[in-house]
Amino acid sequence: MVYRCPFQIIGHLCFSWSLDWQDAASVRCRQEAESICLSITNLCLMKRRKASSEKYGRGCEGHRFSAEGDFIERLEGSERRENIPVESVLPRLGLGRDDVVADLGAGIGYFTFPVARVAREVIAIDIEPKMLEIISKRVRERDVDNVRILRGEITELPLVDSSIGHVLAAFIYHEVGSQERLFGECSRVLRRHGLLTVIDFQKRETPFGPPMKDRKKPEEVLRVSSKWFTLVSRFETEVFYQLLLSRN
Numbered sequence: 001m002v003y004r005c006p007f008q009i010i011g012h013l014c015f016s017w018s019l020d021w022q023d024a025a026s027v028r029c030r031q032e033a034e035s036i037c038l039s040i041t042n043l044c045l046m047k048r049r050k051a052s053s054e055k056y057g058r059g060c061e062g063h064r065f066s067a068e069g070d071f072i073e074r075l076e077g078s079e080r081r082e083n084i085p086v087e088s089v090l091p092r093l094g095l096g097r098d099d100v101v102a103d104l105g106a107g108i109g110y111f112t113f114p115v116a117r118v119a120r121e122v123i124a125i126d127i128e129p130k131m132l133e134i135i136s137k138r139v140r141e142r143d144v145d146n147v148r149i150l151r152g153e154i155t156e157l158p159l160v161d162s163s164i165g166h167v168l169a170a171f172i173y174h175e176v177g178s179q180e181r182l183f184g185e186c187s188r189v190l191r192r193h194g195l196l197t198v199i200d201f202q203k204r205e206t207p208f209g210p211p212m213k214d215r216k217k218p219e220e221v222l223r224v225s226s227k228w229f230t231l232v233s234r235f236e237t238e239v240f241y242q243l244l245l246s247r248n
Contacts, residue, residue: 083239099165104154105172108134155181159189170199174214179224187228196245206239
């Protein structure tokens with residue numbers, strides 16, 4: 001495992017120890033410790049992110065979801081639940097109780113909380129402050145102790161190398177300007193033979209979703225990801241596709 005600053009070692013140890021802390025007082029203590037360590041880790045990574053952005057440009061250049069207006073309804077309303085049922089998606093992730101999952105572009109937690117019920121730990125990552133505010137409030141209200149929240153770009157993940165068992169990239173692929181950077185980062189943070197699930201809208205007219213010009217076919221995802229990942233399984237509906245990939 002490669003650490004980019006000494007505080008990442010502290011943060012990773014704190015995270016590892018926290019998985020064995022069960023009582024409420026210990027959970028609160030580890031959450032505060034993790035928050036401090038992760039904040040310092042993010043500061044350590046800022047310089048690298050800035051240099052990378054100057055060299056390659058911003059990672060997200062496509063259609064970004066707008067956190068304005070009725071965005072909560074759009075993210076988890078009846079239309080979305082009917083067309084993208086969590087109960088259909090979740091079993092195909094193949095998660096177990098020992099899995100640590102990174103939920104990229106977690107939003108307000110549409111997949112985060114269902115995943116947390118079957119995984120050991122979920123790290124919800126998003127860049128939008130409104131999303132982070134809502135999901136943080138929900139974590140507190142629902143008294144969920146195995147969800148951690150980080151603010152970060154999905155192409156510059158604030159995670160240490162080889163620290164994750166499963167990465168979930170749900171409906172964010174079409175937002176990324178450099179898909180190669182996304183797959184490179186996912187490969188970096190995944191353990192050997194770790195899994196990546198990519199879920200996104202079909203490149204056809206659907207009841208909702210991004211502009212057609214920003215959508216990507218599953219074949220393109222497989223082609224771009226082949227340097228880092230191998231296809232394990234593939235599932236499709238009229239609205240979305242779900243690809244399970246294994247790290248090479």
